[in-house]
Amino acid sequence: MSGGRLPAPGGAGQPGSAAADDFWSAYGRVSDDFYRGELTTADRERWESRRLTAVLRHVTGRSPFYRRHLAGVDVEAVTPANLAELPFTTKDDLRREMHGVLSGPLHEARIYYETTGTTGAATPCPRGEKDIATSNIAVRESWRRMLAARFGDRMPVVGLMGPSELYAFGDVFTAVAAELGACHVKIWPESPRVGFRKALRLIEELDVEVLVCAPALCLSLAKAALHYGYDLAELPVKLFLTLGEICTPQFADNVATLWPQAVVRPTLYGSQEALCIATGADSGALHLALPNYLVELIDPDTGTVLGDTGEGELVLTMLVDGIKPLIRYRTGDLVRIVPAEAGAPLPGPRIQVVGRVADRIPLGDVTLQPAELEAAVLEGVSGCLGYQVVIDRQPDGGDAVTVRMDLLPGAGPERGRIGEAVAARLRERTGAHARIVVDTDLDPVTHTGSFVSWKAARVVDNRSGPDRAALTARQVAHRYAITT
Template sequence: MFTLFRPELEAYARAALAEQRQLHDGGWQAADLRAAQWERAARTIRYVQANSPFYGRRLSGVRLAPTGPVGPEEFAAVPFTTKHDLRAELFDVMAQPLDRAWVFYETTGTTGRATPCPRDERDSIVNNTALTLAYEGIFAQHGERHVVAVLGPTELHSTGDTFGDVLRNLGHTVVKMWPHSPVVGFPRALALLEQLGVTALVCTPGMAISLAKAARAAGVELDSLGVRLILTLGELTSPAMLENLGDLWSASVYNCMYASQEASIMAACHADGRLRTVPLNNLVEVIDPHTGRAVAAVDGVREGELVVTHLYQGAKPLVRYRTGDMVRLFTEPGSPVEVLQPIGRVRDALTLAGRRVTAFDLEQALFTHIRGVIDYFLFIDEVDGQDIVTVNLEPKDEEAGLKLDREAVRRAVTDAFGVGCEIVLGSMDAITSTGAMVSWKAARIHDRRADEPEPERVAALAIAAGRDAR
């Protein structure tokens, strides 16, 4: 509605919707889309050179023509932006003064200095338009009207505002709550799910697990709550884990987006359950995280660290931003849009039996043979030169524990990674709920082969201790 008071923004929003809908409906040809990306990338570079103190310095050696696109070779010579840059430069990265933004967010600061993430109206329009079009088909598959509980993590996080806007666009009712808040709490959250007839959740996988645990402790059957759709975000989640969550909740579960506070929406889930890039908003690259060089596709798949450049000129556009996340990008025949599969942060990679293992592949192998498990945690040890993975599982109830095929789980881990494996049943502590705040690895793995705990694990333990205390 705010655009009605800003005619220039209404025109911008209508144009953004028209071209995003054309892309969504398959109306863009690959060559035309690529040409538009090079043109818009050039605009972003000129914009930040002129308006961002940080980029004015960092890109001082980049010379583009006053108008027109940037060439691929020119673009490849543009320096990367890193997370360290954002933490060191803070407000100098911004391309607008704060009083031109409509909202201020920041990162959580759990693993480093919190960085400012302001958004202006254009930022929100292009990102929320892409999400609205993607989610329209998902919600339609599960009923005409929904009451959606959006369980965002903090007041300074974008989740509540983003989904409030997107769900309003789609005509659904929104309930914003944070069960870890001392004002709300899990008992009140569960009561609201039941009292309001909530049919869908937007939350991290860890929150879906925490709510399931709280329901079990309160003697509430999850089936009785009537939730039939869960959109997860904020943490790495494999398809097999999504199926396990769906089994727990008797609901359809989607990994609904790939995004960050700093870089906004980089991929959105569509009705078929797959994440797709948003090429009118971002130019994406895949690089080797160690060399920084572009990764070539093998059988139509690029695997490496994702790098993103914003193609819209908002409050804080980023140029060649190294996300620190490992992905696989799949080409689709006849489509200029790629399917994206997050496979873990660069620093979350493990070495098992001398081989590099991604977080995604480890969780996928593990949960292919698991259902009815409410939570899990892994210990990694070395015994007589062999790596041993101890898989700790928390079944939802005694019956699920009896049905669990421990031998199948053990064999899957051993065969996939060449390690010894033991299966232990028991309850988990609060560290497993910290994945979105810290990292999947810190929340899910204690690698006891290392002499000192990693900084992320220390941060996760501190957050978990605070949650246990409440």
């Protein structure tokens, strides 16, 4: 297999069984062909059909929830073509059923994770050996190619800026760095045992060239570096690999104006529940890990299936019969999917995450997706250390938008030009009144996007009271302010 063989299972389910051996052999062939760009349409369809049947047998035989949820379904008759006849699995299902969703007892897993629980009950997300190996290979292939494109034959030191405890972040990237032979250091600046000052010292002393973090941390780290007297052009960081919230091209372009040596590339789109859905290429695009999923797009309001390309809410059916495979799982994410162009650095359709379904924002004459609002705010902007959008209702009933922006000091007249351009763009695209305020002391809630939601972190909507996500973000921001 590209970059090394997959490990054989050592205990999940039925270790050493003929069925397990058959899975690893078949998965290895399909994955090899996929990452070499040699997987034919016929072979992919044959793999998807066989794996769908295997997973449906698995969940109806071993998961109490799916035994009820799919009662009366002839799983042998379900194919990718008629998959839409099955009911959705929702986040509410996962919160209600908890361990009842699992396809097997917990001791068959290899590691336990759970969701953050910021907007609802934290749900169990254990992973078995099949889950870990088949999900991590997508990350490994992404990193192998991207690091080779940036650093050639040598491996850079990688800084992991994220929690590990009950979340997969630290374990996934630790494992992948080890497989690739890259030294890594865990320097999460929000940790009270690390903090920004120590993180920056370690980045400089250890010559850390790659940082894996949420997009907001690219800005927070720059602001902290300036506070502690660092020259951003002298720090060794050359590549930010981002995950956890939307990262638009406009955001990435702005980060490059703060960090002269660095570029931003999305590295992973996934979740605790659904594992690694897509990984990043050096082009800046995310590509779906096709051997592991069947993908559908639906209308988020009606549930109508829209196909597997275009724009809609992402629905996933997992093709690996691990400890918690999900069937027709509504992710709640709005995405755009298009076929990969010829010669793309990674195989699989390209996917762009435009925001959460719940984060759509009616503003003026339009409804904007999070990515559209961020693009409007940051298009052509340089030197922005952070921003927040405040929406108010005007006396005449119209909407007024105030964008608070933390800009690099010393820009002089450039600040006015940036502000005028942003305000004019927002007025043109939304019809709302818009103004820009330069504010070097932004609300700490802007750092909470990867913990709660992009909207809760970036938008204060005074037209209505704060929702549960906004209140949770406030609590997270309070802890952030204390620890940093």
